[in-house]
Amino acid sequence: MTRLSVNINKIATLRNSRGGNNPDLIQVAKDCERFGAQGITVHPRPDERHIRYNDVYELKKIVTTEFNIEGNCQEQKFVDLVLAVKPEQVTLVPDALGQITSNHGWDTMANQQYLKEIIAVFKNAGIRVSIFVDPVVEMVKGAATTGTDRIELYTEAYAHGYAANKEAAIAPYKEAARVAHEAGLGINAGHDLDLENLKYFAQNIPALDEVSIGHALISDALYYGLENTIQMYLRQLS
Numbered sequence: 001m002t003r004l005s006v007n008i009n010k011i012a013t014l015r016n017s018r019g020g021n022n023p024d025l026i027q028v029a030k031d032c033e034r035f036g037a038q039g040i041t042v043h044p045r046p047d048e049r050h051i052r053y054n055d056v057y058e059l060k061k062i063v064t065t066e067f068n069i070e071g072n073c074q075e076q077k078f079v080d081l082v083l084a085v086k087p088e089q090v091t092l093v094p095d096a097l098g099q100i101t102s103n104h105g106w107d108t109m110a111n112q113q114y115l116k117e118i119i120a121v122f123k124n125a126g127i128r129v130s131i132f133v134d135p136v137v138e139m140v141k142g143a144a145t146t147g148t149d150r151i152e153l154y155t156e157a158y159a160h161g162y163a164a165n166k167e168a169a170i171a172p173y174k175e176a177a178r179v180a181h182e183a184g185l186g187i188n189a190g191h192d193l194d195l196e197n198l199k200y201f202a203q204n205i206p207a208l209d210e211v212s213i214g215h216a217l218i219s220d221a222l223y224y225g226l227e228n229t230i231q232m233y234l235r236q237l238s
């Protein structure tokens with residue numbers, strides 16, 4: 001069954017907006033797990049716009065499901081953080097500094113040697129590695145040469161195309177997932193997944209190990225409450 005990892009970046013966004021500790025990120029993470037989340041995901045960015053590096057150390061003390069840290073491994077501070085915290089999983093995302101959010105996967109062909117080296121560093125530390133890729137067969141094949149344990153399919157294109165033509169939107173992801181599964185790669189997915197598009201995605205990607213969902217889930221929680229929202233998302237995966 002596909003695991004739901006709740007990305008709590010936007011809880012930190014709200015907290016930081018007033019300078020105090022409300023909402024309490026650590027308590028929210030505990031409650032997300034109590035409400036049924038099967039993982040906690042954070043994405044500490046160099047500008048610490050939401051998740052701060054210190055949050056990651058504090059979260060490590062309390063996360064009891066799976067802790068997934070996403071970020072750009074080309075930043076040494078990120079590498080040092082992950083090796084110090086040793087989460088269950090690190091997801092490598094090739095973000096540039098000024099991006100408003102993550103908006104592309106790795107070029108696994110052009111970065112093959114670099115990825116091989118940095119992935120080995122994390123795997124030698126006992127950390128499962130996932131790398132963020134677009135649903136492009138060549139990029140998935142390139143990922144399979146890097147030693148990564150999993151890929152995370154970048155699902156923005158699917159989410160944006162879903163309403164107009166869900167069959168067309170899912171097609172590249174089905175092919176990318178087929179190639180990944182045949183290559184022995186685990187399959188994660190994330191970005192802009194929500195209550196409308198999640199079930200269809202999971203139904204069409206049978207080997208899907210994990211989805212990490214944040215922006216839409218936290219937004220939905222404003223209306224439905226966090227406990228109810230997490231269970232609504234879990235029902236889309238059951």
Ligand SMILES: CC(=O)[C@@H](O)[C@H](O)COP(=O)(O)O
Nearest residue numbers: 009043070093101102190191
């Ligand atoms: C990698 C990805 O698609 C998201 O997990 C990303 O972490 C979202 O980052 P923001 O919450 O900063 O938009």
Ligand SMILES: NCC(=O)COP(=O)(O)O
Nearest residue numbers: 007190191192212214215
């Ligand atoms: N890896 C995707 C993630 O963690 C959350 O992305 P989003 O749901 O905030 O778009």
